Amino acid sequence: MSTPSGALEAIDRILNRGGDADDVLRAVVEVVHGRYPYAAIAFVETGELVVGPEAGKAPARIEAFPISFQGSQVAELRAGGAPIDRAFLERVATIIAAYCLVGWDTAGEPWTELQERG
Secondary structure, three states: OOOHHHHHHHHHHHHHHOOOHHHHHHHHHHHHHOOOOEEEEEEEEOOEEEEEEEEOOOOOOEEEEEEEEOOEEEEEEEEEOOOOOHHHHHHHHHHOHHHOOOOHHHOOOOHHHHHHHO
16 A cells, blocks of 8 residues: 555656546546555536546445535545545545546536537
């Protein structure tokens, strides 16, 4: 299990490298999964939370940390299966917010459907 500072450094490297939002968020989930048996990001789509990238098996108890962009919740970071480090997960939720606009900026429609309509 990585330390909180080591995991944040790994996430900073992922964010600095940039790229496709899906790839970035999958990589972030893998880092969080390195600290917790379960990690996921759920996106707000048409008022509902829909699980996106996840790693591990969801335990009975999952902690959720809101991810907001410009004052609106766009997603939540989920973790479970081990004692929760709230400060670490809240920090991760804050720094990945701009990558979590998948449902928000497409009015809740999957990007592939919008591309097909073109």
